[in-house]
Amino acid sequence: MSNQQEEGSTLQQKVDERESTEQQKYGTFGGVFVPTLLTILGVILFLRQGWVIGNAGLLGGWMIITLAFVIVSFTALSMSCITTNIRIEAGGAYSIISQSLGLEVGGSVGVPLYLAQTFAITMYIFGFREGWLYIFPDHYAIVVDIAVFAVLFLVAFLSAKLAFRIQYIILAVIVGALISVGATVFTGAMEHSIQWWGSYPGAAENDFQGVSFWVVFAVLFPAATGIMAGANMSGELKNPKKSIPLGTLSAIAISYVIYMASGYWMARVAPVDELVSNYNVMIDYALWAPAVLGGLLGATFSSALASIVGAPRILQALGEHKIFPGGDMFAKLAENGEPRNAILLTGGLVLATLLLRDLNTIAPLITMFFLITYMMINMVVFIEQRMDMISFRPTFRIPKFVPLLGTVGCLFTMFIINSTFGLVALGFVLVTYLYLSNRRLKVPYGDMRSGLFVSLAEWAAKRVSSLPEENERAWKANLLVPVRSSRELRGNFSLIRNLTYPKGSVKLVGISDDKNNSDFRDSLMDFEMSFSRENIYSRWSVIDSGNFKEGVLNSLQTLQGTFFRPNILFLRLPAHKQYDEEILSLINQARLNNMGIQLYVEDTIAQLGRSETINVWIHEQGPDWDLSMELGNMDLALLTAYKLKVNWGAQMRVITIVDEPQVEEAYRYLENLLDVARIPDATPHVEIGTFQGIMEDAPQADLNLMGLPEKPDLDDLRSYVEKTQSACVFVADSGKENILA
Structure with a gap:
């Protein structure tokens, strides 16, 4: 039998099978x-x-x-x-x-x-x-x-x-x-008078x-x-x-x-x-x-x-639709x-x-x-x-x-x-x-669920836009993470995950001058899926630009007009100085856009250690040591430390440095701060001396959180990693965070 005859026979067989199983249709x-x-x-x-x-x-x-x-x-x-x-x-x-x-x-x-x-x-x-x-x-x-x-x-x-x-x-x-x-x-037969209302x-x-x-x-x-x-x-x-x-x-x-x-x-x-x-x-x-x-x-x-x-x-x-096992x-x-x-x-x-x-x-x-x-x-x-x-x-x-x-x-x-x-x-x-x-059933057709949630989001957006913009009680970490390479992001993944889990979000912005770089795009997509598996809302995009700084600045400014806009710029400070000018420019732009900043400086030897201890360094508050709702550049640092404390199951230590006469007042202030901020099991710690002198002798931690100066010297920030022998995150408030709220 020829191939054409075989194909014709097979086709006819399929037609016969379809006709034999055709259901009776009713009017x-x-x-x-x-x-x-x-x-x-x-x-x-x-x-x-x-x-x-x-x-x-x-x-x-x-x-x-x-x-x-x-x-x-x-x-x-x-x-x-x-x-x-x-x-x-x-x-x-x-x-x-x-x-x-x-x-x-x-x-x-x-x-x-x-x-x-x-x-x-x-x-x-x-x-x-x-x-x-x-x-x-x-x-x-x-x-x-x-x-x-x-x-x-x-x-x-x-x-x-x-x-x-x-x-x-x-x-x-x-x-x-x-x-x-x-x-x-x-x-x-219809001879009885009607009872209009019954007595039950x-x-x-x-x-x-x-x-x-x-x-x-x-x-x-x-x-x-x-x-x-x-x-x-x-x-x-x-x-x-x-x-x-x-x-x-x-x-x-x-x-x-x-x-x-x-x-x-x-x-x-x-x-x-x-x-x-x-x-x-x-x-x-x-x-x-x-x-x-x-x-x-x-x-x-x-x-x-x-x-x-x-x-x-x-x-x-x-x-x-395989609603139950063996449903086939x-x-x-x-x-x-x-x-x-x-x-x-x-x-x-x-x-x-x-x-x-x-x-x-x-x-x-x-x-x-x-x-x-x-x-x-x-x-x-x-x-x-x-x-x-x-x-x-x-x-x-x-x-x-x-x-x-x-x-x-x-x-x-x-x-x-x-x-x-x-x-x-x-x-x-x-x-x-x-x-x-x-x-996790496989849906064989589209439904209106995505449209429903989009409509709810639009309704929520309209409602929120009519409310006061400052809502410190509803604050959560929404990170904008510029990405030069997937290798760099891979090293930061664990920290970013713990900075945002469970209710925060991550916006990955890749900057590439190669429009055909599909591997880079695929890696960002993989990272988005990895964050999603960790129950963290994540989205990615790639900006085709040969200038990293301009690409990040454009995305930062554009995203400020969106409803779910990032509120923290997460940057990584490398050991070399090649990108210092770009990083300083991005920090200034983030401040102008009222965004918080988290600048991560990695300890290339210890990494994040055992992720068991966190030090938060705050400026001394003398001479009044008055606890008010305005803490200065401390809120985001404390909020970040608390999230890591919960997600790592770590010990948290709050450190301040004072002159000897202020030790008692400093301890009282820190204890009051931790109580009002509702941070349980955190340890207040007071050192006597100067910041530069105490850093090397301070209690060891796997991560140190410090305030980011108004005009930071990036070489100084790198030196703090060597002095503390641990990774550091330098934090700047946006003014919209409040650890006491």
């Missing part, structure tokens, strides 16, 4: 509207709405229904808005949140959403069993549960298309049940000891939590941008009308006492009871079917496009929970997970709207108050239903988020 009616409508028209409509009307009265019941549907409608509007702004993938709400706030946030919501959908299947099966045993009381409950599960699992495993076809039948059954209820209008007597289970409005609301609200049934199929819709908004909102609107109308019907056909004590009012008063029983069974079965089809799609999306197995699709591995795991979890026989204790937690999902969808849209990013161009626009009220409404509902489970659910989401953050 608005079958893919979104029907599953959403059938999930909302569930067991609460048939068995609990009469109890709601009996307790709250018709107007109170309508208020409860309206409030529940307003909350989910806001969520549906937010979901419709965001789905018309992104290319939504498999996973429904998980995909929406992940593409906006990142995989960590999406996964922390997606995992509990999957569990909620899975456990809800069990709850729906239990609801189906109650209706079945009403008809056949002699049947064994466990047998009914297992039989229903087997049918559901088989349908989901074979094909979602089969599940949708079955839902059409169930839709017809429920329509028949509603017709049977509505037909009583013509039989004279409670239920038979609590001996009618009374309930509150919010307890009744909590009973009805889960009926409205089926709005994700269609969105869960997002990966298998022909046009999700069109189908999800249209199908979901129309299903909610029709469901709302049905709940409101059936509430009126119940208030007219039965007395209040019967409404609160008989959960089968709809069955007993319908024109043909078997039709309503069929509707009850169909509603619970369809809700379970929608969940057992939708939950594996969420798991498959989680697996595809659940990301695989069968030849017909079904996520069968995900269906197998979901079926196993449902079967295990069926054997527990009672999920009432965790039923509120299931509702909490749904509410957290709804809240996050609203929050995504709220953030996107407030950011005003050009990428946010939904074709389905909503007012800005909608996602805000949706977020607040979901959070409010969580704590109204059960505050304990609300906190547990939020805690579960937080723990999952922390776990996923540590896994």
Whole structure:
């Protein structure tokens, strides 16, 4: 066979494989509207709405229904808005949140959403069993549960298309049940006067000891939590941008009308006492009871079917993005496009929970997970709207108050239903988020997180610009580090790291006259990454200039106009004198720009020693020895020493030199200074004599910090290294530091 024939055969094989795994695509009616409508028209409509009307009265019941549907409608509007702004993938709400706030946030919501959908299947099966045993009381409950599960699992495993076809039948059954209820209008059954406001007597289970409005609301609200049934199929819709908004909102609107109308019907056909004590009012008063029983069974079965089809799609999306270890197995699709591995795991979890026989204790937690999902969808849209990013161009626009009220409404509902489970659910989401953050997931698509933080930074910048510029309490070390060579920077790395950690920053400015010097640029990038690994914010840039001094001066002046501007110029004084003129010029320019200065003079023999001791030299403050908020050129030196003390775990010594009569006053001053400056475990030390005479005999240290003179003699500064036999950092304040603040 020729190479051309082989290539053609291979291409055809790939086409065949793609066609064999192509998923069935569904439209608005079958893919979104029907599953959403059938999930909302569930067991609460048939068995609990009469109890709601009996307790709250018709107007109170309508208020409860309206409030529940307003909350989910806001969520549906937010979901419709965001789905018309992104290319939504498999996973429904998980995909929406992940593409906006990142995989960590999406996964922390997606995992509990999957569990909620899975456990809800069990709850729906239990609801189906109650209706079945009403008809056949002699049947064994466990047998009914297992039989229903087997049918559901088989349908989901074979094909979602089969599940949708079955839902059409169930839709017809429920329509028949509603017709049977509505037909009583013509039989004279609606004979009772309406109780507009109820007295909330409670239920038979609590001996009618009374309930509150919010307890009744909590009973009805889960009926409205089926709005994700269609969105869960997002990966298998022909046009999700069109189908999800249209199908979901129309299903909610029709469901709302049905709940409101059936509430009126119940208030007219039965007395209040019967409404609160008989959960089968709809069955007993319908024109043909078997039709309503069929509707009850169909509603619970369809809700379970929608969940057992939708939950594996969420798991498959989680697996595809490796949200949990071994997720690749659940990301695989069968030849017909079904996520069968995900269906197998979901079926196993449902079967295990069926054997527990009672999920009432965790039923509120299931509702909490749904509410957290709804809240996050609203929050995504709220953030996107407030950011005003050009990428946010939904074709389905909503007012800005909608996602805000949706977020607040979901959070409010969580704590109204059960505050304990609300906190547990939020805690579960937080723990999952922390776990996923540590896994460093690879994001397969862009999200809005960087834009969010940029917007927050811009907002903060505008706020800060309106505040007084001097803010000594918020001071932190932001270093500007001119770089001649990567070798020089490598020698200073450890010191710079400890001068800035944990909240400071480093701006590396490389000066090079070689525009093609990629090695120098790569080394600066490597250093930036090294600082980042040390949790220090770092950025780098290269200025193409043959004049080091001019390059640094230009960068120093330019950066003064930025928001996150450096406040300290870090320079290294080499042993030779080749760069002395440049360094003196840079020191003067830094002073003119009100920048602090740290001039590092290395001890080429001892380096930084063991980094265990630090000496800070300060001028004597006689004759008054008065401690005021203005210390002179001492603040940056003390702040620098304190940072090194903490980061090294070093001992710190503060030294001053006085005449003998001033020793006692000097000790008192230093002790007071260290106490007011809140520097614990630092040692005051007073020497008698002159600075030049004491330096060689002073206590040994690994680093000496001294004030930088107004007009420094660089040769003198170099000599101090030999006299102290240690590295030195000469420091000049900018005037914006205050160790006493």
